[in-house]
Amino acid sequence: MIDLPQYLYLDSKIVGAAQQITEFFKQGVFSEKTTVLLKYYKHPSHKRILAVFQASGVSVKVVRNSDLDNLTEGIVFYPFNAQSNCRLVANRKLTHIFITHGESNKISSVKPILRIYDYVATAGDAGIDRLLQHKIFTPCDIEQGRLIKTGDTFIGKTGLNAEAEEKVIFYAPTWEGGVPNENYSSLCNIRLVSQYLLQACRHYHLNHVVIRPHPNTGHRLDEYQQNLWQLINELRNRKIQVSLYIGQIKFNFWQKIRLSKIDVRLIGQLSSFAAELAFCDLSAIETQLLNEQIPYYIFGTEKHYTTLFYKKHNEIYQQSFLDISKEMKELDIVSSQDFIELKNYVLQQHGIIGVKQLITSLM
Secondary structure: OOOOOOEEEEOOOOHHHHHHHHHHHHHOOOOOOEEEEOOOOOOOOHHHHHHHHHOOOOEEEEHEEEEEEHOHHHHEOEEOOOOOOOHOOOOOOOOOEOOOOOOOOOOOHHOHHHHHHEEEEEEHHHHHHHHHOOOOOOOHHEEEEEEEEEOOOOOOOOOOOOOOOEEEEEEEEOOOOHHHHHOOHHHHHHHHHHHHHHHHHHHHHOOOEEEEEOOOOOOOOOOOHHHHHHHHHHHHOOOEEEEEEEOOOOHHHHHHHHHHOOOEEOOOOOOOOOEEEEEEOOOOOHHHHHHHHOOOEEEEHHHHHHOOHHOOHHOOOOOOOOEOOOOOOOOOOOOOHHHHHHHHOOOOOOOOOOOOHHHHEEE
16 A cells, blocks of 8 residues: 555635645655645635645645546545545545644534544544544444544644753734634733733743734734734734744735834744643644644633633643633633643554554554
8 A cells, every 4th residue: 555646635715725835845754745625616715735845845736536546556644625626536446535734722623524434543542532432433443443543643743843042931822714713813812812822921921922913814814914924013012022923924024024024033943942831722733733842722612612622631721711701800820731731642653653553543
């Protein structure tokens, strides 16, 4: 099976989706033997998505439905769920593996469409339990090996460096989601977010906040990008140094001038920083923070909290969950030690570290 052609299928009009996928190649999860099959769209973003892969040296082939039908052998990896995935999965000459683009407690992690794939990758026991609880898979599916624990292979990395000398408060908001009921972004309440970030700066005696926004921020709701600008302005007005990661977000010339006027640092990598504390939303960033042993608080609403699957570790979430629909509370000091039990549940400690190992495990 290892010698079969390997593909990664992408059906998206969002440039940020392509940028997320290239990280898998940069990290060595996928090799040059893997070809990205990019669904053709007569859409302005199509050429930009194609350019992202080409600039990263990733092998890419633009495909239409007939091309999917004509594939005769191979293994296809799916980082996103899309309607046309069904068309390709119907080609039973291929093996189909859903890998996700970052595991989280979002509703997108438990969509029934996951049943169409031959195999589904999950970081650890939490992912398996989540899929069982939502009745997406059964214990019989587990026995048959349809769910594969892959550790931190497909969860991505924050980009931070625990050994770096410059200590910061880290904030990584997710985007507003493709549809309203998948909106987990804390950028809807920047007043409260700024208060928590300022409080953390005081507690940890730091004066530097690093922000890593989701690459799709503002894709559905323009005001979320504006909210990000307002948050940055609020922090700068309070004399907080702000570094904004733009590795996956494009700003035009005038936006960069505007940011430079208020002394915001635009950065393309995060390896110069170590996070004393992080803030994130209900998203894949939480799994990355757990993996890198960075203590964190998670923003959400009461509705999000009641559906939070990891809440079986309730002591952690009572301490680290911040409800953005309520007034600010006093932060407790959390450490990476508080999250060890949760990390062991979410992540397989010795997981698969690349596609070759994953394929070998299926043989």
